[in-house]
Amino acid sequence: MRRPQRGTLRDVRRGNRSLLLRTLYFGHELSRHDLSRLTGLSPATVSNVVGDLIADGIVVEAGAVDSDGGRPRTLLRVQESYGYVVGVDVGETRVRLELFDLSMTEKAKAEYALEPRRHEPSVVVDHILTGLRSVLADAGVDESQVLGIGIGVPGIVEQRPELLIHARAFGWNGVPLGDRLRAGTAIPIFADNGAQTMGQAELWFGAGVGARHVVMTLIGTGVGASIITDGATYRGVSSSAGEWGHTTIAVNGRACRCGGVGCLEAYVGAEAILASHGAGHLPGGDEESALAAMLTDPAARPVLDEAVAFLGAGLGNLINLFNPERIIVGGWAGLLLGRALLPEIRAAAARHALAQPMAQVSIELGRLGPEAVALGAATLVVEDFLLRSGTPRHA
Amino acid sequence: MRRPQRGTLRDVRRGNRSLLLRTLYFGHELSRHDLSRLTGLSPATVSNVVGDLIADGIVVEAGAVDSDGGRPRTLLRVQESYGYVVGVDVGETRVRLELFDLSMTEKAKAEYALEPRRHEPSVVVDHILTGLRSVLADAGVDESQVLGIGIGVPGIVEQRPELLIHARAFGWNGVPLGDRLRAGTAIPIFADNGAQTMGQAELWFGAGVGARHVVMTLIGTGVGASIITDGATYRGVSSSAGEWGHTTIAVNGRACRCGGVGCLEAYVGAEAILASHGAGHLPGGDEESALAAMLTDPAARPVLDEAVAFLGAGLGNLINLFNPERIIVGGWAGLLLGRALLPEIRAAAARHALAQPMAQVSIELGRLGPEAVALGAATLVVEDFLLRSGTPRHA
DNA sequence: GCCCCATAATTCAGGTCTTGTACCAAGGCC
DNA sequence: GGCCTTGGTACAAGACCTGAATTATGGGGC
The missing domain is CATH 3.30.420.40 (ATPase, nucleotide binding domain)
Structure with a gap:
C-alpha cells in the first residue's frame, strides 16, 4: 500500500512549484532548460512557474553561460537573501x-x-x-x-x-x-x-549527499542513530526511532546507564570506553582529550579493539536490518575512532553483516562536526x- | 526531503482514480458520499470518476441502504470477478x-x-x-x-x-x-x-490491519522480519532489509548456521531451540511436533526461558530502532511459542526496550498461518x- | 394522499492548470 | 549578412476539479 497521493487540482501548481524550487535549491545554478530536463516538466511550465518565483522574489537570474553556438542560457538561482x-x-x-x-x-x-x-x-x-x-x-x-x-x-x-x-x-x-x-x-x-x-545536516551537506538510504550513527558520550529511508528521516510512530545505543548487543552483558544490560552504548559510548580503560567519570571537554590520548596509547589497544569489535557488531545489525547504501560514522567520539580505525571498523562490520547487504553499503566518516x-x-x-x-x- | 511529487496534469485523474479505488477496496462497501468524505474529493469528482470505474466494469453498485429520512445511498463495491x-x-x-x-x-x-x-x-x-x-x-x-x-x-x-x-x-x-x-x-x-x-498478508488481512508502522517477525526454522514503514514494505537499497535473524545479540556467542557468531537465529530459531534441548537435526514436519512437545515438557522449561529471554532482547532492539506501533509474532515457531508464552515474551521485550517506545507498541500474535x-x-x-x-x- | 424536508447523487458553468506548437531571442560560423 | 543552433516565451487547446444549482428518492406530518 503506497502513499495515498493527494487528489486536488491546483495543488498541482504548488507541487510543481515546490519541485522546481527544490531542484533549483540543490542544483545551485541551473537554466530553465536544465530544470525542464531534470523535472520532466515542459519548458512552458517551467517558464511559467519560474516567472512566478522571480516575481515573488524567491528566485533571481544569475548571469548567462555560452553554449557552443546558440543562445546563451540564463542561469537561475535561489535568492539567498529572500529569507x-x-x-x-x-x-x-x-x-x-x-x-x-x-x-x-x-x-x-x-x-x-x-x-x-x-x-x-x-x-x-x-x-x-x-x-x-x-x-x-x-x-x-x-x-x-x-x-x-x-x-x-x-x-x-x-x-x-x-x-x-x-x-x-x-x-x-x-x-x-x-x-x-x-x-x-x-x-x-x-x-x-x-x-x-545532525543526521539531516550530513544528508544535505555532508557525507550523505546523493544517498537515499542512509544510517547516520552518532557516537559521543552516548550512542544514537538517525535513519534515512527513501531520502527522508524515519521517525517511527512516536518520533523515537533510531535508539541504536540501547539495542542489546550482549544478552547478560555489561550494565548500561539506561538501567538495562548489554546495550551497545555500554561498549562503544565514549564514557564506556574510558571507563573500561580505567578512567573515571570526566567532565565533557576532558572526555574528548582523554579519548584522543587513548588512541595513541599502546596500552589502550585492547580496550579499543574491544570497542571496535562491538561497534562492528552494532553496524552489522544496522546493515542487516536496514540494508542501507551508506552508513556514516559521526559524533565526536565516532569521528575520533573513525579517523584512527576506520579500516578496522569496516572489517568488524563485515564480520557481522551478511555478505549481500554488506556488499551494497559503504561505511564512511561524517564530514561535519558537532556544530552541525x-x-x-x-x-x-x-x-x-x-x-x-x-x-x-x-x- | 520528502517525496518528489509528480508534476503532471492528467495524472491527477489517475491518482484520484487510484485513491478512490483503493479506498473502496479496503472499505469493502461504501457510497459515493462516503468516498467523498474519506478521500476529501468533491462529490462531483467522485461521481465522475466512479462513473468511469463502473463503465470499465471495475466497480459495481451493490444495493442501497436507507438513511433516516433521505435518499438511500447506493453502495459501491469492487467487482471481485473483474480480474x-x-x-x-x-x-x-x-x-x-x-x-x-x-x-x-x-x-x-x-x-x-x-x-x-x-x-x-x-x-x-x-x-x-x-x-x-x-x-x-x-x-x-x-x-x-x-x-x-x-x-x-x-x-x-x-x-x-x-x-x-x-x-x-x-x-x-x-x-x-x-x-x-x-x-x-x-x-x-x-x-x-x-x-x-507473508508480512504483507498480515498487514492487509491479519494482525496488521490499520497500522502504519509495523514489524512483522517470522520465526520458523530460521528467523526473519518484514518491516512496514508508513504503510509500505521497506526493502532497503537492494531488497534485503529485515534480516533480523542474523543480527548479533550476543557478541562472542553461539555459532550460527550462517557462519557468524551470536546471531539471534542461533538462539530463537526453532532449529536452535531444539538443538539446545538435545534434539538433533530433524526433518521439517517433525520439528513442529517436537517444538510443540517441548512446550508441555517441564524439563524443557529452562531452554524455553532462555529462548524467550533472547527473543525479548531481539524484539526490544526492533522497538528501539523502529519505534513501531505494532509488532507481530509470526512464523510457525513464533505462533507456537507465542500461543504458550506471549505474556512472558512481552515482559522480556519490556526488559530490553526503552520505556517510551515500549509504551507505544503492542506485541501481538500473527493471525495467518504459513499458507499466507x-x-x-x-x-x-x-x-x-x-x-x-x-x-x-x-x- | 399531499406536501415538505432531508439526504444522495448528478449536471453544468467557471476557473485553473499543463502542454504542444509556433514564435521570438541571441549568439556562432561561413 | 544569412543560416544554424540553442534557449526561452506566447497562445490556443484540452483536461481536470470544484461549487452551486438541480434532480432523485424516500420519510414523516397533517
Whole structure:
C-alpha cells in the first residue's frame, strides 16, 4: 500500500512549484532548460512557474553561460537573501544559535552556557529568545524575514498534535516548547532530536549527499542513530526511532546507564570506553582529550579493539536490518575512532553483516562536526520552505 | 526531503482514480458520499470518476441502504470477478499456487512437492506454469483475466533493473525468474521474499490491519522480519532489509548456521531451540511436533526461558530502532511459542526496550498461518492493480 | 394522499492548470 | 549578412476539479 497521493487540482501548481524550487535549491545554478530536463516538466511550465518565483522574489537570474553556438542560457538561482533561518542547538552544557541565509551561509551566532542542573524550560526559552534578538541585530535582519526557527534538543520530540519535548537529561517531560516560544515571537517553530538534525545536516551537506538510504550513527558520550529511508528521516510512530545505543548487543552483558544490560552504548559510548580503560567519570571537554590520548596509547589497544569489535557488531545489525547504501560514522567520539580505525571498523562490520547487504553499503566518516546540530536544525525550516515554496503557512 | 511529487496534469485523474479505488477496496462497501468524505474529493469528482470505474466494469453498485429520512445511498463495491490474481509460494519442500479473485477469495489451488536437492530453476518454473494452467482450468478462468502472478521465494529478490532471485537454499544466484516465466505466459510477474509477502498478508488481512508502522517477525526454522514503514514494505537499497535473524545479540556467542557468531537465529530459531534441548537435526514436519512437545515438557522449561529471554532482547532492539506501533509474532515457531508464552515474551521485550517506545507498541500474535505466503504474494498483484487502477501496464 | 424536508447523487458553468506548437531571442560560423 | 543552433516565451487547446444549482428518492406530518 503506497502513499495515498493527494487528489486536488491546483495543488498541482504548488507541487510543481515546490519541485522546481527544490531542484533549483540543490542544483545551485541551473537554466530553465536544465530544470525542464531534470523535472520532466515542459519548458512552458517551467517558464511559467519560474516567472512566478522571480516575481515573488524567491528566485533571481544569475548571469548567462555560452553554449557552443546558440543562445546563451540564463542561469537561475535561489535568492539567498529572500529569507533567513535560525538553527538552535540545545545541548547539555550550552544553547547555541546560528542565523543563516537560504544558502546556509552563517550570518551571526550566539552562545549561552547552561549551568549544571539549571535546565528548566524557562531558562532555555529565555536563552533562545535573547539569542534570537541578538543574532537578528548582529546581522541586521528583521524578524519578519525569518522563515522559521529550527531547534535540536537532546531528547524525544513529539511532533504530533503539538510540539512536545521529552528530555530526561533536562528533567523535561512533555514540555510544549513551541507554545512557550510563541509567547515571545511569532516566527514558526520546528524541532527535532539533535541527533536527527545532525543526521539531516550530513544528508544535505555532508557525507550523505546523493544517498537515499542512509544510517547516520552518532557516537559521543552516548550512542544514537538517525535513519534515512527513501531520502527522508524515519521517525517511527512516536518520533523515537533510531535508539541504536540501547539495542542489546550482549544478552547478560555489561550494565548500561539506561538501567538495562548489554546495550551497545555500554561498549562503544565514549564514557564506556574510558571507563573500561580505567578512567573515571570526566567532565565533557576532558572526555574528548582523554579519548584522543587513548588512541595513541599502546596500552589502550585492547580496550579499543574491544570497542571496535562491538561497534562492528552494532553496524552489522544496522546493515542487516536496514540494508542501507551508506552508513556514516559521526559524533565526536565516532569521528575520533573513525579517523584512527576506520579500516578496522569496516572489517568488524563485515564480520557481522551478511555478505549481500554488506556488499551494497559503504561505511564512511561524517564530514561535519558537532556544530552541525544547529545547521541541521535550520534545515528543518528550509525543508518546510521548499515544501511550501514560499506560500504562507496556513493557506 | 520528502517525496518528489509528480508534476503532471492528467495524472491527477489517475491518482484520484487510484485513491478512490483503493479506498473502496479496503472499505469493502461504501457510497459515493462516503468516498467523498474519506478521500476529501468533491462529490462531483467522485461521481465522475466512479462513473468511469463502473463503465470499465471495475466497480459495481451493490444495493442501497436507507438513511433516516433521505435518499438511500447506493453502495459501491469492487467487482471481485473483474480480474484474478495468482499467488505462488515457492517453499523449500514444495511449490503452492492459489488463484484468487479480487476479494481474495480462493478459487483454486495446486501444489507440487520439490524433491530434496532438486531445486533447479527449470523445475520450479515448470511447476509454476503447470500449476497456472491447472488452477485456471479448475476455476474456469481465462489467462487474459489474470492481472498478474505474485511469487514468494525463499531468498533475496532484486527488483531493480529486472527481477533476479538469489536463494542460497536453492543454489540460485541471480536467476531471472521473470524472464524464465515470460517464456511460458504473458501474465505480468511480481516477486518478493516469502517473509515479506507473508508480512504483507498480515498487514492487509491479519494482525496488521490499520497500522502504519509495523514489524512483522517470522520465526520458523530460521528467523526473519518484514518491516512496514508508513504503510509500505521497506526493502532497503537492494531488497534485503529485515534480516533480523542474523543480527548479533550476543557478541562472542553461539555459532550460527550462517557462519557468524551470536546471531539471534542461533538462539530463537526453532532449529536452535531444539538443538539446545538435545534434539538433533530433524526433518521439517517433525520439528513442529517436537517444538510443540517441548512446550508441555517441564524439563524443557529452562531452554524455553532462555529462548524467550533472547527473543525479548531481539524484539526490544526492533522497538528501539523502529519505534513501531505494532509488532507481530509470526512464523510457525513464533505462533507456537507465542500461543504458550506471549505474556512472558512481552515482559522480556519490556526488559530490553526503552520505556517510551515500549509504551507505544503492542506485541501481538500473527493471525495467518504459513499458507499466507501465497496470499501475500497475490497481494503484490493487487497492490499494483490498485496503483494503476485498471490502466494497462505500459501506458 | 399531499406536501415538505432531508439526504444522495448528478449536471453544468467557471476557473485553473499543463502542454504542444509556433514564435521570438541571441549568439556562432561561413 | 544569412543560416544554424540553442534557449526561452506566447497562445490556443484540452483536461481536470470544484461549487452551486438541480434532480432523485424516500420519510414523516397533517
